[in-house]
Amino acid sequence: MKNAIVIIALMLLVKPVIPVLEYIINYDYIANVLCENKEKPELHCNGKCHLMKELAKASEDEKPVSGKxxxxxxxxxxxxxxxxxxxxxxxxxxxxxxxxxxxxxxxxLLAETSIFHPPAFI
Incomplete structure (x- = not known):
């Protein structure tokens, strides 16, 4: 049971880092094929534009659904x-x-021994 909880916690902590790990592992492929600025070598992008898109997409996936x-x-x-x-x-x-x-x-003097707790809104 404890192992399952540790694995789930690690997955939740590692999930935002997955695009960065993918960028590091597939650096050559992303820099040469998926990079949008490969025609402009003076920018030294090397696929960072693709990484930024993947990070933005990952952060959008983490946001709660706005339809509700x-x-x-x-x-x-x-x-x-x-x-x-x-x-x-x-x-x-x-x-x-x-x-x-x-x-x-x-x-x-009105000495109260109990502490007032406001009502909780659901």
């Missing part, structure tokens, strides 16, 4: 927690005639 369109929609969720009323009381201290303002902000 997937509809992807994103939705933003906004969670709102209502604010508590903040009340201010003004009173004057009798001995210093200074105004003091007391603020009652009704602070509360």
């Amino acid at each position: 369109k997937s509809f992807h929609q994103e939705t933003e969720l906004l969670f709102i927690q209502p604010l508590h009323n903040i009340s201010f009381r003004v009173f004057i201290l009798p001995e210093s005639n200074k105004v003091a303002i007391l603020c009652n902000n009704n602070y509360s």
